[in-house]
Amino acid sequence: MMDAADSLDDLMARCALRDQRAFAELYRRSSGRLLAVAMRIVRRRDWAEDVLQESFVNIWNHVTDYSRAKSAPMTWMTAIVRNRALDWARRPKHETADEDLDGLIENWEDSTPGPAQRLVAAGEAGQLDDCLRQLSGQQRQSIALAYMHGLSHSELADHLGEPLGTIKTWIRRGLEKLRGCLEAGNAA
């Protein structure tokens, strides 16, 4: 029997032993959040569900490799879903209308302190949120839009109305600052 107390780690280990019931339970517990991750990137419900389905087949096929990854189950699964969603979103026929992107950008504009507060509201961002606050609004906005909504450098440039080089610099500097801040936090 599946125990409610089984951790995701336990479920992953049982999946590696080809336990399909454990896999069903893993799906039940994680699919809601992972569908949201896919949805933000591909921005269409049926596409997001296709991405979710592909990702879970992938998770089942590769779960035997999981322990080597040395990351939390949710992190590992999220990476699989994001990868699949990014591939999907970048096939030309799957590109969404620009108005969709503009809507996203508008929600993120004036990015101090709106998005940071949104992160806090989720209650899980913790140290990442503290560190994101230390970035400039532009750096934070570019990184969050890229990570959460899968925007590429050129999409960011088009929609933020800045040159490509500027966007790349914001992201690069932002990432370096973020890493420095997170590592300092871990050491403390």
Added chain:
Amino acid sequence: MKITDPRGRSLLAAEYVLGTMTGRTRARFELWLRSDPGLRKEVAAWQERLEPLSATAAELVPSDRVWRGIAARIAARSAPRESWLGSLAFWRGSSFVSAIAAALMFGYIALTPRDHALTPDNAMVVVMADDQSKPAMTVAWTMQEQAKPRLRIRVIGHQQMDPGTSWELWMLPGEDQPPKSLGLITTHDTQYVEVPPEIKAKLDKAAGLAMSVEPERGSPTGLPTGPVLYSGKCLEI
């Protein structure tokens, strides 16, 4: 791409995770990831760092068809044990077959009776292709026991090696075992690499081979550290 500078590596890993690394660069980076455990760690660290951003969206409930599709697909496949090799390009049937066909066409795996070391009925052939499935070299050896086993390597076309680097050939044993070095090779059209009999025994059962770009004297770690240029699956013929 700078692959040795730690800051550069971390930044590439970050842009890969973020998704701002796209297209061909992304594909190359993924190929490179397979042979570089340090870089995989860097990627995992960035996934861990940014993952809290994934928790900021409201959960959605997938429709029933999603799980039905998954259940049908995993039931249809009887416990496939795919390793990290599983996703290398050569594993996908059609490109692998076309790589073999192209190599045959160009005569690179012609095992003629005149080649005494390699008779057609007991040889292993590996067509090594680039990430576009274009054949770039072939490696062949006889399956019989020999006192001094050796591999015959043919490099297709005139290829250049960057100054200060070397090409290292790797056995991919499969089943998730780490690659094992078979030594350095050159860009010469035809060359031979001797292998110890115990390695040869493993080669006869290996999943595939790969070739990576390494510092001048070969990988300092005993594992591939540079990008994998070519890889291919072992085929008994």
